[in-house]
Amino acid sequence: MADTRTIPTPAGLPRTAPASGLIEKLTTILGVLTLAAMAVAAYLALVYAPRDALTGQVQRIFYFHVPAAWVGFLAFFVVFIASIGYLWRRSTAWDAVARSSSEIGLLFTTIMLVTGSIWGKPVWGTWWSWDPKLTTSLILWFIYLGYLMLRAYAPTREQGARYAAVLGIIGFVDVPIVYLATTWWRTLHPEAVITPDGAAMDPRMLLAFLVSLGAFTLLYAYLMLRRVRIERLQERVEALEDEAVYEGRVPGRG
Amino acid sequence: MDSLGYLIAALAVTVIGILVYVYYLGTRTRELRRDLAALGRAERSDRRT
Numbered sequence: 001m002a003d004t005r006t007i008p009t010p011a012g013l014p015r016t017a018p019a020s021g022l023i024e025k026l027t028t029i030l031g032v033l034t035l036a037a038m039a040v041a042a043y044l045a046l047v048y049a050p051r052d053a054l055t056g057q058v059q060r061i062f063y064f065h066v067p068a069a070w071v072g073f074l075a076f077f078v079v080f081i082a083s084i085g086y087l088w089r090r091s092t093a094w095d096a097v098a099r100s101s102s103e104i105g106l107l108f109t110t111i112m113l114v115t116g117s118i119w120g121k122p123v124w125g126t127w128w129s130w131d132p133k134l135t136t137s138l139i140l141w142f143i144y145l146g147y148l149m150l151r152a153y154a155p156t157r158e159q160g161a162r163y164a165a166v167l168g169i170i171g172f173v174d175v176p177i178v179y180l181a182t183t184w185w186r187t188l189h190p191e192a193v194i195t196p197d198g199a200a201m202d203p204r205m206l207l208a209f210l211v212s213l214g215a216f217t218l219l220y221a222y223l224m225l226r227r228v229r230i231e232r233l234q235e236r237v238e239a240l241e242d243e244a245v246y247e248g249r250v251p252g253r254g
Numbered sequence: 255m256d257s258l259g260y261l262i263a264a265l266a267v268t269v270i271g272i273l274v275y276v277y278y279l280g281t282r283t284r285e286l287r288r289d290l291a292a293l294g295r296a297e298r299s300d301r302r303t
Contacts, residue, residue, distance in 0.1 A: 046265075058257040061264040068268065104275075111271050115264040122257035219272070226279045233286040240293040247300075 020229075027225045034222045037215035044208035061119040063208055067216035068111040069137075073175050074220060075105025076144065076168075083168035086161060095161040096231035097224075098168055099151060104223050106144045108216075113141060124188055133181040133189035140178055143171040157238075 045063035052059035082098035085091070116134070117127045128134065147167050154160025182191045193199060199206045 056257065058260045060261050064265070064268045107271060107275050111268050114267045114271075118260050118264040118267070122260050223275070223279070226276075226283070230279065230282050230286060233283065233290060237286055237289045237293065240290070240297065244293065244296070 023225065023229065027222065027229070030218065030222045030225060034215065034218040037211070037218050041208070041212040041215040044211050049205045049208035050202055055123055058119060058122050061115055063212045064216075065112060065115040065119060066209070067213045068108045068115065070213060071216050071220045072105050072109040072112055072140075073179065074217070075101045075108065076140075076172055076175050078224075079105065079144075079147075079168040080172040083165035086165045087169075092161075092235060095165070096228050096235070098165065099161075100224055100227035100231055102144050102147050102164075102168065104220060104227060106141065106148065108220075109137070109141045109144065113137060120188075129188055131187045131189060132185040133178065133187045136174060136178045136181050140171075140174045143167070143174055147171060 041063070045060055049060065049063070051057060078101040079098045082094045082101065085094035086098060116137075120129070121127050147164055150167060151160040151164045154163060181187060182189055193201050194206075194209075201209070
């Protein structure tokens with residue numbers, strides 16, 4: 001059922017927030033589901049999955065390092081699609097999706113880089129190596145950090161959205177390069193353990209990994225719903241402020 | 255090779271990173287709702303006068 005709470009908005013914007021109550025209920029349900037899925041994933045990864053014979057307990061980092069990388073790639077793919085959508089339609093909804101997804105993608109890419117570095121120390125004997133997989137991953141992180149900075153320092157919101165949309169499309173080129181780095185170049189980083197031919201791991205490890213992947217994907221969806229909601233609220237606040245300035249009720253910004 | 259400390263550190267980075275971000279989202283949403291309510295009150299009061 002649509003929520004019809006009245007939110008004061010300037011002319012040209014709807015005076016109600018249709019379906020916002022439904023979205024909030026969905027967000028809450030998704031939040032509970034995500035929490036449950038994360039708890040199950042943690043149990044499977046830390047207790048149920050067998051200890052790796054070669055590297056021991058530290059191998060369990062795999063169960064959140066790889067899902068974090070997956071969510072990063074997924075988020076940047078959403079930025080790519082939303083950027084095309086924005087340039088095509090010039091709709092603020094596409095821009096809100098791109099901005100939100102880039103922020104979440106950067107968070108998970110940071111987690112991927114840090115957990116990978118922590119995993120590398122006991123296994124490779126070093127925190128960092130300038131090998132192709134790690135280097136292209138770091139470049140990916142810088143691309144989307146630049147993407148958010150571009151938005152923050154653009155003279156107007158519209159210009160920021162337009163420049164960022166172009167970067168969101170070009171920047172995505174690095175995602176398949178990161179993924180295929182282990183195939184294209186000789187690297188310290190292990191190759192993908194799940195291929196179209198099957199999974200090269202114990203079935204219990206595979207289960208823990210797949211549940212963790214699902215839980216992280218749910219977490220991405222949950223964070224996206226909440227982050228996009230913030231973008232919409234921000235738009236309403238800015239529109240109301242602009243209307244107040246236009247009507248001479250408050251002095252203009254700057 | 256059993257480096258439990260590294261596993262705990264990586265887990266802590268992941269959990270803290272996610273929780274801090276969720277906290278930030280909550281704080282930002284509350285701030286914006288407060289701003290929206292204040293702007294709405296100001297608008298109604300201005301229209302009355």
